[in-house]
Amino acid sequence: MNRLKPSHLSGALVAAGLLTAAVAASASDALDPALERLVVDQRCHGTNVGNGDYGDYMSAVGGRGPNALGRFNDDPATLDELEQVTGRRGCTADNAAFMRLVNQWGFALAPTAMHTAHTLGYGGFHFSIEALYTKIEPSAYYWKMGSRGERDPSSNTAAPFNNDVPGMVQQYSARVRKGLGFGLEVAGQVGFVPNSSMYTGGADVRLALLEGFRTGVLGILPDLSVGAGVRSMTGASALQLTTAGLDVQISKPLPLANQSVLTPRIGYQYVWIYGNSRVVDTTPATDALGYCGFTGSNTPANRDPAKPVSDGQPVCAGGQPTDANNNVVFSDVRLQRHRMIFGVDYRYEFMQFGFQFITDIVDPAAAQSGNDTTLVYERTANNRLVERRLTDRQILRGIPRQFSLVFQIGAQF
Numbered sequence: 001m002n003r004l005k006p007s008h009l010s011g012a013l014v015a016a017g018l019l020t021a022a023v024a025a026s027a028s029d030a031l032d033p034a035l036e037r038l039v040v041d042q043r044c045h046g047t048n049v050g051n052g053d054y055g056d057y058m059s060a061v062g063g064r065g066p067n068a069l070g071r072f073n074d075d076p077a078t079l080d081e082l083e084q085v086t087g088r089r090g091c092t093a094d095n096a097a098f099m100r101l102v103n104q105w106g107f108a109l110a111p112t113a114m115h116t117a118h119t120l121g122y123g124g125f126h127f128s129i130e131a132l133y134t135k136i137e138p139s140a141y142y143w144k145m146g147s148r149g150e151r152d153p154s155s156n157t158a159a160p161f162n163n164d165v166p167g168m169v170q171q172y173s174a175r176v177r178k179g180l181g182f183g184l185e186v187a188g189q190v191g192f193v194p195n196s197s198m199y200t201g202g203a204d205v206r207l208a209l210l211e212g213f214r215t216g217v218l219g220i221l222p223d224l225s226v227g228a229g230v231r232s233m234t235g236a237s238a239l240q241l242t243t244a245g246l247d248v249q250i251s252k253p254l255p256l257a258n259q260s261v262l263t264p265r266i267g268y269q270y271v272w273i274y275g276n277s278r279v280v281d282t283t284p285a286t287d288a289l290g291y292c293g294f295t296g297s298n299t300p301a302n303r304d305p306a307k308p309v310s311d312g313q314p315v316c317a318g319g320q321p322t323d324a325n326n327n328v329v330f331s332d333v334r335l336q337r338h339r340m341i342f343g344v345d346y347r348y349e350f351m352q353f354g355f356q357f358i359t360d361i362v363d364p365a366a367a368q369s370g371n372d373t374t375l376v377y378e379r380t381a382n383n384r385l386v387e388r389r390l391t392d393r394q395i396l397r398g399i400p401r402q403f404s405l406v407f408q409i410g411a412q413f
Contacts, residue, residue, distance in 0.1 A: 111229030120179030128410025
């Protein structure tokens with residue numbers, strides 16, 4: 001039996017550390033969620049502000065407004081129109097865009113179930129690094145407005161929108177698996193998303209229902225396992241995202257010579273996506289207290305002469321409290337995805353290499369169950385916004401399927 005030498009393990013650890021450090025060194029926050037831009041009408045943001053080509057911007061946002069730098073638009077005519085359209089003088093959360101963004105982030109950061117159906121066995125140990133590449137919809141409004149974009153290097157000002165969304169989201173992670181015997185195995189994983197401040201972490205558990213038959217009549221049977229995993233994202237101040245997956249996989253090891261094994265595999269995975277927002281200031285470039293001329297709350301000791309009673313609301317000196325109302329919480333997102341997994345693993349002595357392709361079985365809209373509705377605003381033919389309640393299927397209609405490519409290198413002993 002080939003034993004893992006200390007030099008082999010130290011070499012693998014060093015290689016993993018160098019790869020992780022190299023990728024992390026190039027990270028920026030261009031892909032960080034910019035939820036303050038996801039409003040139903042960009043006219044609530046200030047006009048004639050920002051850098052870049054105005055025409056390119058209008059094309060990117062589909063003609064939905066003048067800019068997205070987050071300065072409150074205090075034009076009375078615009079405010080009156082927004083009052084009629086959205087029922088409030090301010091930036092109303094675009095729940096549909098938020099759901100579509102969370103839907104694609106959820107697919108990208110869901111558990112990969114990167115393993116064969118055959119477990120490590122009692123005392124088995126596996127360390128690996130993974131590179132994950134997931135297809136997204138970079139030209140979509142919710143990506144251009146919902147991701148941060150690069151800052152202007154000369155002025156260090158924020159981009160009005162992200163006009164350079166990549167076609168794929170990357171994730172690099174380190175994973176440790178441990179066999180516990182009796183077909184049971186547990187794993188832990190930590191990772192990061194380049195070009196963002198986001199990190200991921202989670203755990204997996206799986207049970208081999210059928211494994212180990214290699215000779216005789218039963219030798220034709222493949223290995224079979226069921227597993228579950230959870231991943232949580234941190235680092236994005238306004239977005240909380242957690243995904244969970246339940247998978248069933250079959251695989252069959254094919255020995256090559258005496259020192260290597262090739263193991264093709266196939267599986268199905270059901271994924272749950274849970275997305276929540278914290279309180280989001282949709283006009284972060286405007287100081288609400290300064291805009292109001294805040295002198296304190298309306299209390300008996302600091303009465304607002306314009307009101308007959310003390311109601312605890314801001315007292316403004318020459319300004320308006322309107323911008324204080326531009327704090328929103330997006331509707332919670334609860335979605336599902338059906339995914340197929342196709343993979344192959346190659347092991348030579350203690351070294352292991354893996355590749356996996358993950359794809360939607362059905363469109364994201366068709367994967368949704370239940371009849372829960374979300375409050376959204378839709379644009380009419382005369383460019384007006386109307387309030388409606390739509391199901392998840394209706395909101396995700398037309399959103400394309402996604403796929404992920406996963407590469408793994410590890411040491412198993």
